[in-house]
Amino acid sequence: MPIREHLRELRKRLLLSLVGIGIGAVVGWYLYDPAMEFITRPLTRITSQEAILNFDTIGAAFDLKLRVAVWIGTIISSPWWVMQIFMFISPGLKRRERWHVIAFALVGVVLFAGGVFSGMRMAPLAVEILTSFNPDNSASFLRATTYVTFYMRLVMAFGISFLLPEILVVLNFMGLMSVKTMLKHWRWFVVLAFVFAAIANPLPSPWPMTIQAFVLIGLYLIAVLVSYINERTRKRRRAREESQLDRELERLDQAAQPATDISDDQPFSHPTQQEE
Helix, strand or coil, X not given: CCHHHHHHHHHHHHHHHHHHHXXXXXXXXXXXXXXXXXXXXXXXXXXXXXXXXECCCCCHHHHHHHHHHHXXXXXXXXXXXXXXXHHHHHXXXXXXXXXXXXXXXXXXXXXXXXXHHHHHHHHHHHHHHHHCCCCCCCCCCCEHHHHHHHHHHHHHHHHHHCCHHHHHHHHHHCCCCCHHHHHHCHHHHHHHHHHHHHHHCCCCCHHHHHHHXXXXXXXXXXXXXXXXXXXXXXXXXXXXXXXHHHHHHHHHHHHHCCCCCCCCCCCCCCHHHHHC
């Protein structure tokens, strides 16, 4: 496919993804109140009272509601835009592998949902730990946009991080990354997994960070295993096709050989000798 066609396909998938997120944002607009109650619940539990967030400008409340609506829309429309991602890369797959797009999309939705769920479980703990450093007899005046943006980014970071191993599998199916390359750089992935877990997991105990890192490493190893099975299957299919092609060429060669019309046992007689 030419580069111009790739760009057109990319534009098409981006527009469809944005339309899906926009529709989800309309739904998120009406889910703003319960979403804010859920997001501010950690502050309520810490202060034992209604959480008070400060809006420093006149339009800050509207801006925050719009951000939360888009955030909710991105989460609830994840099956749609994840499908668009894999529909964009499907032309790079063979015709017999096109059904993998549906499988990739379903697995991607499950992984993203698992990451979002993990982020929602981790965000309240992060808020509780970070606010525990406040001195005694002090009050925190939190900007609403700052607090909610921190919460939303943490949740989205977890969701996207769970998609990275599947992206490696997709690159392998497209022939852009081999299992050998994945295994060659496994140390970098382990380091990045622990760095991400350390940043996204502010608990003082090392065990939650370690568990989170091992979850990412486990997903990475599953991606390597799936890619290995894919490469083995492709090699066997290629060997079988080459074997069939060799047999077909051999049959054609045998059919193309000229037949012998004159037998070697019969003597050759010249026409002039028969006349005499």
